[in-house]
Amino acid sequence: MTSTMTAPAGFLPRVGRLIAVALTAVFLLAPTGAEAASRIKDLADFEGVRDNILVGYGLVVGLKGTGDKLDDVTFTKESLIGMLERLGVNTREGKLDPDNVAAVMVTGTLPPFARQGSRIDVTISALGTAKSLAGGTLMVTPLIGADGEVYAVAQGQAQIGGYAVQGQSASVQKGVPTSGRIPNGALVEAEVPFNLSAMESVKISLRNPDFTTARRIAQAINAFLGTELARPLDPGTVLVAVTAGYEGNAVALLTDIEQLLVEPDTVARVVIDEATGTIVIGEKVRINTVAIAQGNLTIRVTETPQVSQPAPFSQGGQTAVVPRTNIQVDEGKDNKLTVVNGGVNLQDLVNSLNALGVGPRDMISILQAIKSAGAMQAEIQVM
Structure with missing residues (x-):
């Protein structure tokens, strides 16, 4: 007697989809020979394709009482007077002391091959005593390059990501309210001349020379x-x-070669940031055979004073504070000596140091000691 099993409707298509997903995951997780390769465009820059830094000085108006104090900030006052005079307003005969104006530095980056009439983002930062630039509007500000020429003109409503609120006994601040951005706030007025297509040769500059x-x-x-x-x-x-x-048509040549895959070579280097205890160890770091022991002498002194009360109804008794001192000494007796074999890779080195139970701070000292002993074939760079 034979029995026939019928799959429910839609079952086989679902199984097929699950198998396809599983096979796709296997292929994605399988190691490839080019897993460490990078595109040339991610490793280097091309000649002539570069940004240009712009900077300018301007005024932000419309602040709600958080601007510069003109009596303390002379350049803001003089700039305001000069701007009003260019607009036909004479202010030198009267007292000028608004609190809704702030002097700012305006910075921006001119992208490569930016054309006249295009727009770029700019950043504004307070120069004087302004407490916040929230709600302000940047007045027309020329932006100049390193050659002193004007390449863009900025103006617009500032966007501030932070705020500051202060009362009589407390204050709250988030972010930096004296700095902000103006998206598309500058109009490009001049172009940087560079004819890339007519070049007979192109130089490729590596970001990490090797x-x-x-x-x-x-x-x-x-x-x-x-x-x-x-x-x-x-x-x-x-x-x-x-x-x-x-x-x-050098542009077509660069378009084709920038997608080529190249496996970059890296130097054996250990980067240490002692301020934060950060350690970055390169893949090429190798260690000769060394024995490492790590231990610290720790003395902990704890004061727990107690109050001594006189007996009830006692004559002449006084309340006194009795000191209680607890001293603990840790000589690191449980720390062990470990051996790091020669020619170990990065993973073996990390595992050996972790076996000692040391933290990042102590690991910095160990790595520097290994380098001093001549057992580390790598460069140590301290930030």
Whole structure:
């Protein structure tokens, strides 16, 4: 006797979808040979493709009594008088002491190849005694570059992320109310001239200069182009000639080569920030065979004074404070000596140090001692 089982409707399609999802997860989790590779555009910058820093000085008006005190901040007062005079208002004969004006520095970044008429974001920061820029409006402010030329003009409503509220006996502050941003607050008036498409060669600048990485980038470009047109000039620069097929169109060449994958090489380095106790250990760090012991002498003194009361109905008794001192000494007797074998990798080093039960602060001292002993094949950089 045979029995036939019928799957419910929709069961098989659901199973198929589950199998497909499972197979997809397996392929995504499987290691690949290019898992450590990065695109050239993430490792380097191209010649001419760069930002330009802009800065300006302006006035923010419309503040609710949180502006500069003009009697204390002379440059704000003079700037306000000059602005009003340019608008045909004479204020030098009367007293000028508003509290809704603040002098600010205006900063912005001109993106590469920004065209006239486009807009950029700007940041404003108070210069004087202003307590908050909330609700203020930046007046017309020219933004100049490093060459002293005006490249943009800023104006607009400031957006402040912080606030400050103060009463007679308490105050609350969140963020920095004396700094804010104006999205699309500057209009580009001049362009930075640079003809990228007419270049006969392009220089690629590595963000982390390295001989090996520079050579790998050149090899990847040459393999893609099929000819020897890229060569490293130094650890931080690779020169690429604009080959046939890209003449007069360097943009297309950079578009093609910036997507090439290159595995960057890294130096063996340990970065230590003693202020915060942060330790970053590079993958290439190697340790020779060493024995490590870590222990601290800790003396803890605790004062718990007690009050001594006289017996009830006693004659001449007085209340007195009796000191009680508790002293504990920890000589680190439970700490052990551990051996770190030669040629260990990053994971083995971390496991060996964690076996000692040390914290980040003590680990900094251990790493510096290993380096002093000549057993660490790496560079220690203290921030």
